[in-house]
Amino acid sequence: MKEQASRRRILRMGAVLSGGMLATKDAALAEGQLGTPLGPYGERSTYEKAVRWRRDTKTPETGSSFTPLADSVGTLTPSSLHYERHHAGIPNIDPAAHRLVIHGMVERPLSLSVAEIKRLPSVTRTLVLECGGNSGAEWAAQTAPDVQRSFGLVSCSEWTGVPLALLLAEAGARPGATWVIAEGADACRMERSIPMAKAMENILVAYGQNGEALRPAQGYPLRLIIPGWEGNTNVKWLHSLKVADQAYMARDETSKYTDLMPDGKARIFTYQMEAKSVITFPSGGQKLPGQGLYELTGLAWSGRGRIERVEITTDGGKIWVKADLQEPRLPIAFTRFRLPWRFDGREAVIASRAVDESGYVQPTREELIAVRGVNSNFHFNGSKKWRVRADGTVTNVEV
Amino acid sequence: MKEQASRRRILRMGAVLSGGMLATKDAALAEGQLGTPLGPYGERSTYEKAVRWRRDTKTPETGSSFTPLADSVGTLTPSSLHYERHHAGIPNIDPAAHRLVIHGMVERPLSLSVAEIKRLPSVTRTLVLECGGNSGAEWAAQTAPDVQRSFGLVSCSEWTGVPLALLLAEAGARPGATWVIAEGADACRMERSIPMAKAMENILVAYGQNGEALRPAQGYPLRLIIPGWEGNTNVKWLHSLKVADQAYMARDETSKYTDLMPDGKARIFTYQMEAKSVITFPSGGQKLPGQGLYELTGLAWSGRGRIERVEITTDGGKIWVKADLQEPRLPIAFTRFRLPWRFDGREAVIASRAVDESGYVQPTREELIAVRGVNSNFHFNGSKKWRVRADGTVTNVEV
Numbered sequence: 098m099k100e101q102a103s104r105r106r107i108l109r110m111g112a113v114l115s116g117g118m119l120a121t122k123d124a125a126l127a128e129g130q131l132g133t134p135l136g137p138y139g140e141r142s143t144y145e146k147a148v149r150w151r152r153d154t155k156t157p158e159t160g161s162s163f164t165p166l167a168d169s170v171g172t173l174t175p176s177s178l179h180y181e182r183h184h185a186g187i188p189n190i191d192p193a194a195h196r197l198v199i200h201g202m203v204e205r206p207l208s209l210s211v212a213e214i215k216r217l218p219s220v221t222r223t224l225v226l227e228c229g230g231n232s233g234a235e236w237a238a239q240t241a242p243d244v245q246r247s248f249g250l251v252s253c254s255e256w257t258g259v260p261l262a263l264l265l266a267e268a269g270a271r272p273g274a275t276w277v278i279a280e281g282a283d284a285c286r287m288e289r290s291i292p293m294a295k296a297m298e299n300i301l302v303a304y305g306q307n308g309e310a311l312r313p314a315q316g317y318p319l320r321l322i323i324p325g326w327e328g329n330t331n332v333k334w335l336h337s338l339k340v341a342d343q344a345y346m347a348r349d350e351t352s353k354y355t356d357l358m359p360d361g362k363a364r365i366f367t368y369q370m371e372a373k374s375v376i377t378f379p380s381g382g383q384k385l386p387g388q389g390l391y392e393l394t395g396l397a398w399s400g401r402g403r404i405e406r407v408e409i410t411t412d413g414g415k416i417w418v419k420a421d422l423q424e425p426r427l428p429i430a431f432t433r434f435r436l437p438w439r440f441d442g443r444e445a446v447i448a449s450r451a452v453d454e455s456g457y458v459q460p461t462r463e464e465l466i467a468v469r470g471v472n473s474n475f476h477f478n479g480s481k482k483w484r485v486r487a488d489g490t491v492t493n494v495e496v
Numbered sequence: 497m498k499e500q501a502s503r504r505r506i507l508r509m510g511a512v513l514s515g516g517m518l519a520t521k522d523a524a525l526a527e528g529q530l531g532t533p534l535g536p537y538g539e540r541s542t543y544e545k546a547v548r549w550r551r552d553t554k555t556p557e558t559g560s561s562f563t564p565l566a567d568s569v570g571t572l573t574p575s576s577l578h579y580e581r582h583h584a585g586i587p588n589i590d591p592a593a594h595r596l597v598i599h600g601m602v603e604r605p606l607s608l609s610v611a612e613i614k615r616l617p618s619v620t621r622t623l624v625l626e627c628g629g630n631s632g633a634e635w636a637a638q639t640a641p642d643v644q645r646s647f648g649l650v651s652c653s654e655w656t657g658v659p660l661a662l663l664l665a666e667a668g669a670r671p672g673a674t675w676v677i678a679e680g681a682d683a684c685r686m687e688r689s690i691p692m693a694k695a696m697e698n699i700l701v702a703y704g705q706n707g708e709a710l711r712p713a714q715g716y717p718l719r720l721i722i723p724g725w726e727g728n729t730n731v732k733w734l735h736s737l738k739v740a741d742q743a744y745m746a747r748d749e750t751s752k753y754t755d756l757m758p759d760g761k762a763r764i765f766t767y768q769m770e771a772k773s774v775i776t777f778p779s780g781g782q783k784l785p786g787q788g789l790y791e792l793t794g795l796a797w798s799g800r801g802r803i804e805r806v807e808i809t810t811d812g813g814k815i816w817v818k819a820d821l822q823e824p825r826l827p828i829a830f831t832r833f834r835l836p837w838r839f840d841g842r843e844a845v846i847a848s849r850a851v852d853e854s855g856y857v858q859p860t861r862e863e864l865i866a867v868r869g870v871n872s873n874f875h876f877n878g879s880k881k882w883r884v885r886a887d888g889t890v891t892n893v894e895v
Contacts, residue, residue, distance in 0.1 A: 129584075129683040129684075129685075130587075130683055131557050131584055131585045131683050132557060132582070132584060132585025132586040132587040132588070132682060132683060133557070133585050133586045133588070133712075134556030134557050134585060134586075135548070135550050135556055135557070135559055135560070135561040135580050135582060135586075135713075136548070136561070136580075136586075136713065137547035137548050137561075138547050138548070138576045138577065139548075139575060139576040139577070139578070139580075139711050139712075139713050140576070140711070140712075141575075141708065141709065141711055141712075142588070142589075142591075142709060142710075142711070142712050142716045142717075143588065144589075144590060144591055144592075144716075144717075145708065145709050147708070148536035148537050149534070149535070149536050149537070149538075151534050157533030157534055158530050158531060158532070158533050158534070160534055161534075162534040162535070162536075168708070169707055169708075170618075170620070170656040170703070170704030170707060170708065170709075171620040171654045171655075171656040171704050171706070171707050172620060172654065172707070173572075173654050173706050173707035174707050175575070175706055175707045175708045176538060176540075176574070177537045177538040177539070178537065178538070178707070178708065179538070181534050181535075181538075183531070183534060185528075185530055185531060186530045186531025186532050186533060187531040187532045187533075187534075187535075188529075188531040189531070189532070189541070189542065190541075190543075191543055192541075192543055193543075212785075216789070216790055216791065217789075217791065218791050218834065218836060219569075219791060219793070219834065220822075221569070221570040221571060221822050221832055253707075255570045255571065255572050256570075257569040257570040283531060284528040284529055284530050284531060285528075286528075304569070305569030305570050307570070307572050307574055307706065308568055308569060308570050308571070308572035308573050308574045308577070308652075309540065309544065309546065309567070309568075309569065309574045309577065310540065310541060310544050310569075311541075312538050312539075312540055312541070313532075313538075313539075313540075313541050314534075314535065314538050317541045317543075318541075318543075386611075390615070390616075391615055392615060392616065392617050392618060394618075423619075423620050425824055425826065427824065433620055435617065435618065437617060
């Protein structure tokens, strides 16, 4: 908290108190009505309505649902609002019946219960998960009208689990083993190929999310958490790790999650998510109630590490100003950025750009397209512009 | 993650895979049954049963409910499981009708809507909240059988809100103003007196918890968050801040939340929570399934800042060993500690003690009682012993 700044009088807003205003407007409260009892497992307020959004399809078990980023505060995503991307619905797995099998090119094939895994040395990390297809519609400027639908396939949780390296060491990879094929227990047995070097680096077999068990929609009871890699590789409902000497060219690493380049060739195994940011307030679909002081705010993240700097423009990209970054800035986690801004009733085009600790600068949409073309559906991380109109309404610039 | 340690073979557990074990035991999964659809606001697994515990009373609107610490993973508490302490139930407040009034000895009395407050410069901090009465039964050794009931009036969340100092600067305290009286909108209008110096230091008027709005049980739509101070001062459902030249000697700072000392005098306004820790696994009521390797784990925190060190004994206090601390260690937040431990089937008495960055060492129960006597119900922070019996059952040593 910046003590000096916080003591200056900056609001110059808020009604000055008049006589009757001390009394509450709420009749029940005014009467001192007793509230509801203590509860076993709490719910949110009935006045809070933010939900994940999904496009209506014939198969609601397959598809994506988007985190309501415009309603986010702080740097975490509530587990109930974490984005979803499922290929065959959410299985309801009994953890007492579930096992993780480690097999293939190993000295000691293992079959571990969830209870056995929970006994092992564990690690906790706050990490972003982002779908490789997040903001994919931005490639073709078929942009959604708000930040939830255009950028909402990204969320941030505190994950707890066992290092995959520990499990692999116990199984003992044989000479020549270079890949680990992870498979989920969902109906489609979603699978991805992970290079052994990454498997031995910093991957978690996670069972905890935000202080409790993983949610079913996030892979209960076990999932892979791969820091900085596209969401699809973080295999949910993990039940098999097969050690192999080659990638498996699975459906989700060949027909999908590849990047078709302008020359007609596709990049494959593009696991790494780059630096990205987006302004969440004000953002598309919102309306500023009038002129005056606001806090511009949004989220920045990078699959490569810490966010080093976020800059904001309010004039369409001519002048960029450094935003305040919420500490602690954790690697590969949401970093909340903020900047006070006075809306004077003139139209403004606002955008953010992030720089991570590797020095990578989030490109503009145009810079990104100059290199990658517009064939791809994946790995869009261009800067996002919103237009604040004179009447305070906020729209998507690309629409 | 400690790379070296994680590559050693330390498990020597887990069944070696035999032929049939690759197949899942779950019939629905084996058949590839489609899971449930994507959802708007997710729920936890139906197999997860951890809930807050409360003593049955005639008035379920008044009392405490305890966080299930034995089921906790990582360093956050899910909002649904955050401990509760209410004096007149949980009001269901419409944020559109709610106002925060700042009045009394101020130049410019203010009445602010929730929307107005959310426009202001905000801050996010991960902070422990602990009831001043947490583990109060330990004073008289009337200890509960498990860690939830003995130590569960403590939780840790990410809070977002506006610095109170900013609001007070806007209102403009008059000369001689030395206290701020915070009052909640619950039926009993719970109130506490806060010294002006603290009010100007680092208090938040919070509206966000763990990435979404505060839960009703945590003060929706507004509450005070006072880093490091006993929970009761973090007034929920905040609707009035009255600036004054004296404390108000309210019910909850005179008849309660004071410390009766051996000489019959009571300490009053003992806001500060000291360093504390407790082992959550293994802990009272649990049973180790057999000999072998386990990870001892628990939580440490201090109202004064960061946890510097946690030590664990497994022999009743003769030898103390440094535990691993999960990074990042945030000030006034839960710090998860862990230590691998091989249970060899001999009875063991285990305990933890925390040291914070101020150098304060968590005392034993005996050391604490030598200074404070046993008259108090509040501010117990003694080290907690669990007995692991030869058969693996874990009990409370004091029982």
